Amino acid sequence: QVRLVESGGGLVQAGGSLRLSCAASGRTFSSYAMGWFRQVPGKEREVVAGINRSGGSTYYAAFVKGRFTISRDNAANTVYLQMNSLKPEDTAVYYCAAKDVAYGVVITTRAYDFWGQGTQVTVSA
Numbered sequence: 001q002v003r004l005v006e007s008g009g010g011l012v013q014a015g016g017s018l019r020l021s022c023a024a025s026g027r028t029f030s031s032y033a034m035g036w037f038r039q040v041p042g043k044e045r046e047v048v049a050g051i052n053r054s055g056g057s058t059y060y061a062a063f064v065k066g067r068f069t070i071s072r073d074n075a076a077n078t079v080y081l082q083m084n085s086l087k088p089e090d091t092a093v094y095y096c097a098a099k100d101v102a103y104g105v106v107i108t109t110r111a112y113d114f115w116g117q118g119t120q121v122t123v124s125a
Helices: none
Strands: 002-007 010-013 018-026 032-039 046-051 058-060 068-073 078-083 092-100 119-124
Touching (some): 002 092, 018 119, 032 078, 046 068
Parallel strands (some): 010 119
Antiparallel strands (some): 092 119
16 A cells, blocks of 8 residues: 655646655555646546656656656655646646556556545646
């Protein structure tokens, strides 16, 4: 079991930046591939970015490439999502998730075992 707690969401103007954090507790953090997802009302949850256990491999959805960066600090049991050049369409609840895997980046929503409670990101025009 692992417990995930997101923080860092808030209200920002278009073009601004936010850094989301996801703190994990429980089993060994480095055993998990991690992902960031987002969801708006009435739509399915979608993957934003993923990172493998070591942090050496990452994945980004096309709509955030070049703007967002996922990273992790295994010593601090934390995964981050740096979001730059934010757009109003980035407004959503952002969730982090953990998947116990041997290797690789996991980008399928259904594959993840553990989820945080989410943090709201609102980008004003």
